[in-house]
Amino acid sequence: MDATLTDGVVRAGSDARERFYDARGYGRPVGGDLALAPVEAAHLLYRGDLDSVDGMGFRAFLASAAVPETAVLVYKDLRDRGFYLSPARERWVADRDTTGPVDFVVYPRGKGPWDDDVAYRVAVVGEREPVSAADLGEVVVAVVDEESEITYLETDRPTVSGSSGVALPDGVAGDLLADRVFCWGPPASLYERGFYGQRLDEQGGDVLQLSLVEAAYLARRGALAVEGGPGAVVERGREVEGDRFDRRLRAYTALRGRGVVPKTGFKFGADFRTYAGVESVADLGHSEWLVRVLAAGHAFAPRDLALDVRLAHGVRKEMVFALVEGADDADEDQHGGADGDRTGDTDGGVEWLSVGRLTP
């Protein structure tokens, strides 16, 4: 069976409609004929169901660049997994599915374009194409790596919610060192219930080491007294980390405000690991999230995403990205007066994006 390609649409006759659309969910009926997207035609050529498009077989059709090979590979993989799917083109699928970065609408197994159900909305990217964080949250990203293996990444917009919290002390003395603060004689609860800092002496002692982000947060709330005030700590943070410090402080503040304890994620190569229900440090569960803090306009290299998601999976945590709007410091004026650290604030310009592996 032969078909023709015009303006990005492959046309075949009523016979094709019956064989490919009615029986197996390829294409879109137009009058009595069948319209196929190039990716669908490529798959039919590969299978030998279609003999040619404008005289081209599978090899020539691919070489003609009528369709990117990444789309062909993902389409084939999803078909091989038993799914019917449609290209996310206008009139091919519902209007809601043609906006955003969606390439394919995948139907639940056993369903097809005749039904209303959608299993996945899939965006196809090559491993070298940057992926904008703003585009993620609802789609499944199918990354085709350089050796044509496909990794599916599920994205979501989780909510932050926890039950951790502690009453904060008033103006505990601290010394700002090169890139941390040593805090002298704080109430035991600051560490033991609030999980702020790290003791210098594991057996107890009176020195609590705070990271700059912890110290900035506590100083702003009046819980820590450092020479130069909160501003000196923030200034030091910016010196050693640049803009990243402000973003991290915003994310830290948003998490604490929601009852979630952020601790360093350094050992996992992340900004934070988080605990949603700290009753006491002596009785600490596993941390649930790994958080990487990014500017809201960030574009991911798919390989970096693969690295983070793989690592998080390996340590049984969820990979979450904190996307921080703007460079200005919305939290500047919130210090002082709080009884505890759970302010119930809004997230102050921080959005949350989770990314995980998916086997369709």
Place this chain on the structure above:
Amino acid sequence: MDATLTDGVVRAGSDARERFYDARGYGRPVGGDLALAPVEAAHLLYRGDLDSVDGMGFRAFLASAAVPETAVLVYKDLRDRGFYLSPARERWVADRDTTGPVDFVVYPRGKGPWDDDVAYRVAVVGEREPVSAADLGEVVVAVVDEESEITYLETDRPTVSGSSGVALPDGVAGDLLADRVFCWGPPASLYERGFYGQRLDEQGGDVLQLSLVEAAYLARRGALAVEGGPGAVVERGREVEGDRFDRRLRAYTALRGRGVVPKTGFKFGADFRTYAGVESVADLGHSEWLVRVLAAGHAFAPRDLALDVRLAHGVRKEMVFALVEGADDADEDQHGGADGDRTGDTDGGVEWLSVGRLTP
């Protein structure tokens, strides 16, 4: 007991020499007295063994910036683990240990500065300080993270050696697509024994998908015929990856030349995973290394190192960095005429650096 600080050296009397040096390996005897590095004095102040240095107790001494807190934390941690150690200063330790980035010379447990044995040479860095790849290979890097936890990273310069290899075919036809090459009807051994490419159809079929780096390598050796020749493939690689493509091709070539098969490391967020002893793809063992390819002048962010090392550890592989000298393409003229892919070439400007976790 009190001491004085002059020109970066803390001086204490003969009493101190007996108590601290003879009994516990602190400092360096000078005449009948004891010279202490500030980090040693800080530790003695912390322990209460020394009352003051120029009137300063532990808190004031730290706040005076006489010694970076990161050094104090690592020194304390190693002492807590039962080691004696010396600062890598001239006249404190052997001359060979005062060159390079070493901060501490750590003696085997039970040994001290009186002995000749060295267990580790340790470089101390804060998590925000870049670490030059060129400095690594012999030292242990002690990274102090923002919450004052310490991660020890062992570095080494491994050699590359494997027994993989296959006779290469002559000019198999390939089509250069957007960012891969489809190869039509190659001999089965190219994939099955050589582990080049990835079959489009897992059941066999005659289409072999090659990555651009595989295709460039094979085209240069005359094994693959693409329109435009090897240059067209390399050019495409540079278009989609920039300089990184040349570096990756150099590393790929060095590995193949040594009998090691590199395959994509995408799922691990790396450039390659490698197999040293491929007999056949049907009977493939686990890959041994994860390889990230970097320019020789690269400086690591310790957090990125922590991420790679943690991931590699989690999947039971060794993390190896290929450090590639220069941007020029030393391999340009090596194509053609080879019977197989094991050329036994030198590594052509590629050096290998492994980094792993260490518990001292």
